[in-house]
Every structure is written in C-alpha cells, then in structure tokens.
Amino acid sequence: MKIDAQGKPCPTPVIMTKKALENIDEGILTVLVDNFASKENVIKFAQSQGHTAEFSEADGVFTIDIAIGYPCELPAKQQGAANGNTENIVVFIATDSIGDDNGLGKTLMNGFIANLINMDTLPKTIIMVNSAINLSTINNDTVAALQLLADKDVEILSCGACLTFFKVEHDLKVGEITDAHRVMTRLFEADKVIRL
Amino acid sequence: MVVGFETSDDAGVFKIDDDKSLVQTVDFITPVVDDPYKFGQIAALNSLSDVYAMGGTPLTAMSILMYNCDIDTTLIQQMMQGACDELRKANCTLVGGHTVEDDEVKLGFSITGTVSNGKFYRNSTVRSGDLLIYTKPLGIGIVATALKGELTTEEETSQIETIMLRSNAKAADLLKKYDVSACTDVTGFGLAGHGFEMAAGAKKSIAIEIDKIPFIESALKYAEMGIIPAGAYSNKQFMDAEYIFSSSDKEKEIILFDPQTAGGLLIGVAEADASKLLADLLAAGYPDAVVIGNVTDPTTTAVTFI
Numbered sequence: 001m002k003i004d005a006q007g008k009p010c011p012t013p014v015i016m017t018k019k020a021l022e023n024i025d026e027g028i029l030t031v032l033v034d035n036f037a038s039k040e041n042v043i044k045f046a047q048s049q050g051h052t053a054e055f056s057e058a059d060g061v062f063t064i065d066i067a068i069g070y071p072c073e074l075p076a077k078q079q080g081a082a083n084g085n086t087e088n089i090v091v092f093i094a095t096d097s098i099g100d101d102n103g104l105g106k107t108l109m110n111g112f113i114a115n116l117i118n119m120d121t122l123p124k125t126i127i128m129v130n131s132a133i134n135l136s137t138i139n140n141d142t143v144a145a146l147q148l149l150a151d152k153d154v155e156i157l158s159c160g161a162c163l164t165f166f167k168v169e170h171d172l173k174v175g176e177i178t179d180a181h182r183v184m185t186r187l188f189e190a191d192k193v194i195r196l
Numbered sequence: 197m198v199v200g201f202e203t204s205d206d207a208g209v210f211k212i213d214d215d216k217s218l219v220q221t222v223d224f225i226t227p228v229v230d231d232p233y234k235f236g237q238i239a240a241l242n243s244l245s246d247v248y249a250m251g252g253t254p255l256t257a258m259s260i261l262m263y264n265c266d267i268d269t270t271l272i273q274q275m276m277q278g279a280c281d282e283l284r285k286a287n288c289t290l291v292g293g294h295t296v297e298d299d300e301v302k303l304g305f306s307i308t309g310t311v312s313n314g315k316f317y318r319n320s321t322v323r324s325g326d327l328l329i330y331t332k333p334l335g336i337g338i339v340a341t342a343l344k345g346e347l348t349t350e351e352e353t354s355q356i357e358t359i360m361l362r363s364n365a366k367a368a369d370l371l372k373k374y375d376v377s378a379c380t381d382v383t384g385f386g387l388a389g390h391g392f393e394m395a396a397g398a399k400k401s402i403a404i405e406i407d408k409i410p411f412i413e414s415a416l417k418y419a420e421m422g423i424i425p426a427g428a429y430s431n432k433q434f435m436d437a438e439y440i441f442s443s444s445d446k447e448k449e450i451i452l453f454d455p456q457t458a459g460g461l462l463i464g465v466a467e468a469d470a471s472k473l474l475a476d477l478l479a480a481g482y483p484d485a486v487v488i489g490n491v492t493d494p495t496t497t498a499v500t501f502i
Contacts (some may be wrong), residue, residue, distance in 0.1 A: 011345040037426035044422030
C-alpha cells in the first residue's frame with residue numbers, strides 16, 4: 001500500500017499514515033513525503049507503533065517503507081520461506097465434499113486436506129463455512145490433518161454461524177471460530193484464494 | 197532608537213522624550229484552537245506578551261486579520277470579541293487595523309506600549325550568576341499540532357487552552373520588584389532558541405536542567421508519536437552548532453525547540469532574589485513557574501542542556 005503525503009503540512013502526513021496503518025495487519029506501507037520534518041515524524045510514528053521503518057531520498061522526495069507485522073521472523077518460520085515464497089494463500093472450503101456427495105466426494109476431501117501439508121507453500125489461512133465445518137468438528141481424519149497444519153502456524157477458521165446452524169458449536173476440535181468480517185478480511189488480503 | 201534588530205528582542209524601543217519610550221511589536225498567528233473566541237483571546241495575548249516581556253505597559257493595538265470571504269462572519273465576530281476582551285483587560289485600546297483576503301485565517305496585533313524612565317528588560321543582558329526562571333510548561337506547539345490532527349482528548353485540549361490563555365501581564369509586573377537583568381517571552385524559536393538569543397546577546401553561556409523543565413505530559417506522548425511541528429525541526433537545525441544536549445532523556449530534546457504560541461516568560465534574575473520572585477509567581481497564578489537553569493561566563497557553547 002502506498003500513500004502520497006507530499007505537499008501536506010504537519011501533522012497531516014502522520015495522520016494519513018496512522019489511518020493507513022489501522023487497516024493493515026501485515027505488509028509494507030510506503031509513504032511519500034517531501035520535507036525533513038515529515039520524514040522524521042512519520043518514522044517516529046511508525047516506531048512508536050512498534051513497526052520498523054526505512055527511508056530513501058531522491059530529488060527531495062523521501063520514500064519511507066514501514067514494515068507492519070513480522071517482516072523478518074514470520075516468513076522464516078513458514079515452510080514457504082525455504083524457497084523464498086511468502087505468498088498469502090487462503091483456502092476457502094464451503095462444503096465437506098469435493099464434487100457431489102455420492103460417497104466419493106468426502107473421501108476426496110479427506111485426501112485433499114491431508115495433502116495440504118505437503119505443499120511447498122503452506123496456506124496462511126484455511127476457512128471453513130457451511131457444511132465444511134464438519135471438517136473441523138466431527139470428521140476425525142480431517143481434524144487430525146488440520147491440527148498438523150495448525151501446528152505449522154496455519155490459521156484454521158470455522159464459521160461461527162455455521163457451527164450454530166449445524167448445532168456443532170461445542171464440537172470444534174481445531175482452530176478458531178470466526179465471523180464474516182474476518183473471513184472477508186482474509187479473502188481480500190489474500191494473494192491467491194483456492195476454493196474447494 | 198534604544199532597542200532595534202541587533203539582539204532579536206521581543207519589541208523595538210524608541211525614546212520619545214526624556215522619561216518616556218515607546219515599545220512596539222507586531223505578531224500574528226494561525227488558529228491554534230477550534231473555538232473562535234478562545235483563538236481571538238490567544239492571538240491578543242500572544243501579541244501583548246512581547247510588550248510585557250520588555251517590561252512595557254500596553255497602550256494601543258492595531259489588528260491584522262486575514263480570512264477567506266467564504267467563512268461564516270459570526271466566526272470572525274467571535275474571534276474579534278475574544279481579542280477585544282483580552283485587550284480591554286490589558287487596558288489596551290484597539291485603534292484600527294487592516295484586513296486582507298487569504299485562504300487560512302490569521303489574526304494578530306501590532307501593539308504599542310510605553311516604558312518610563314528607561315526601565316525595560318532586554319533579552320540580551322543576563323549576568324553571570326543569574327538564575328533563569330521559566331513561567332509556563334513546555335510543549336504547546338506539539339499539543340496544538342496534535343489538536344489540529346484531531347488526536348487530543350478534551351482534557352488535553354482544555355489543558356493547552358488554559359496554558360495559552362494565561363496572560364504574562366502579572367508575571368511581568370512582579371519582575372519590577374526584583375533584581376531582574378533580562379526577560380523574553382518564549383515563542384516561535386522555542387525555549388532553546390530564545391535561550392540562545394539570551395546567552396549570545398549577552399556574550400554569556402547558559403545551562404538548563406532538563407529535569408527541572410515542566411513539560412506538558414501529553415506533549416511527551418505526541419512527540420514520541422512524531423506529532424511535531426516542522427518549525428521544531430528547523431529551529432533545531434538552526435541551533436545545531438550552538439548547543440549541547442547531554443541528558444539521557446533523548447526524547448525530550450526536540451520539545452526544547454517546539455515553537456510556543458503564547459509561551460511563558462524566560463527571566464534572568466539575581467540568585468539572591470530568585471526564590472522570592474518564584475514564590476510571588478506561584479502565588480500570582482503561575483503554578484508551573486520554576487528555576488530551570490543559570491547563567492555562566494562564556495564557555496565554548498552558548499546553551500547546554502544537562
């Protein structure tokens with residue numbers, strides 16, 4: 001994300017940075033300013049919020065890169081970092097069966113979930129809605145597979161309204177309950193969404 | 197002419213006969229608070245302060261007003277009402293003024309005052325051994341910047357309003373009883389800048405103790421967040437070769453350069469009189485007045501913060 005605060009008087013560049021940061025959980029925010037005071041202030045603000053900031057200058061324009069979240073540590077922990085891939089992949093599952101549920105569909109789903117762990121880049125988040133919530137509750141095969149992924153810091157989210165609808169809200173065995181806002185946030189932030 | 201440009205003093209002093217001199221100054225500011233009446237008051241107090249800092253008695257005022265014609269005229273009326281109320285309290289008569297169209301509101305006054313028998317305070321006549329008293333807490337510019345960014349709480353806003361609305365008139369009056377060598381009001385150049393003028397003008401050095409300076413609490417918070425007016429950075433840059441900062445409180449350094457609107461008086465007073473003057477100031481409604489440092493023979497650096 002990039003914001004251009006050139007020509008804006010103090011404290012506008014800091015306020016613009018503050019507003020932009022409120023909407024970012026992780027990533028790089030680039031801020032352009034055209035004077036020393038604004039550059040100092042934006043960097044001070046980023047640091048006061050616990051972020052790291054670096055800047056470069058060219059032709060009187062300061063380009064400040066603010067790293068939000070865990071720019072160094074987190075990707076290193078993820079498997080994907082081994083091949084330099086830190087793509088934000090979200091797996092979105094809306095059913096407990098791949099294709100029609102003719103007996104084969106559920107078996108396929110078990111196999112797919114079990115194989116996620118073998119991918120070069122792990123998904124950052126797996127979201128289960130509608131009947132897919134069976135995968136994190138009553139299906140012991142997929143619960144075990146999802147737990148392995150959770151142990152690798154993959155975020156496992158099950159739709160709260162769906163758990164209630166299917167009356168399994170007390171049977172959640174892996175991951176967290178989520179709401180529509182968080183689901184949409186994850187989907188919008190994703191580099192790639194894989195829908196099963 | 198008795199006092200001119202040379203020592204960057206608060207006002208010019210011009211002798212008109214054997215026992216009377218005119219003190220003349222002009223200053224105008226952009227809005228620092230949202231309330232138009234209070235802004236008018238602050239603009240008037242900010243302009244009057246230069247005359248007080250010289251030890252003068254305000255006599256007449258000429259307004260300088262700039263505004264965009266699209267603005268609601270009641271706002272202008274409220275601003276001028278606030279200003280006139282403060283001028284009246286100061287027994288200062290508004291005799292005229294000038295208005296110019298401009299995108300951003302600006303208001304200020306050219307104030308003419310008088311001093312009798314050549315008794316006035318320069319900013320440049322401190323003596324070795326004098327103590328330095330400052331009468332208001334520091335950080336007004338930073339909190340006003342946060343206010344402009346709509347970050348301040350109601351309590352923080354009302355705190356800086358109270359500080360800016362505290363007239364320097366009574367403080368200046370108290371000085372006359374004591375052995376005061378020099379006085380200036382701390383405004384656009386910050387405590388460090390005006391302190392430097394005081395030291396350099398007198399060819400002395402001054403030492404200021406960071407632990408003694410009263411800082412506005414919210415200013416510390418906003419300084420850390422980078423809510424700092426551009427003027428603070430340019431003041432600091434201008435002063436770079438003229439000061440030493442040897443305190444471990446690094447985050448307070450920039451606040452020393454924060455431009456103050458309607459700041460307090462920085463007073464050089466004989467050590468023997470300092471505690472009496474301080475007691476008088478505290479009793480007269482300046483709860484933040486404090487001895488912040490002292491004057492020494494010149495060293496290699498004009499201003500040292502310890």
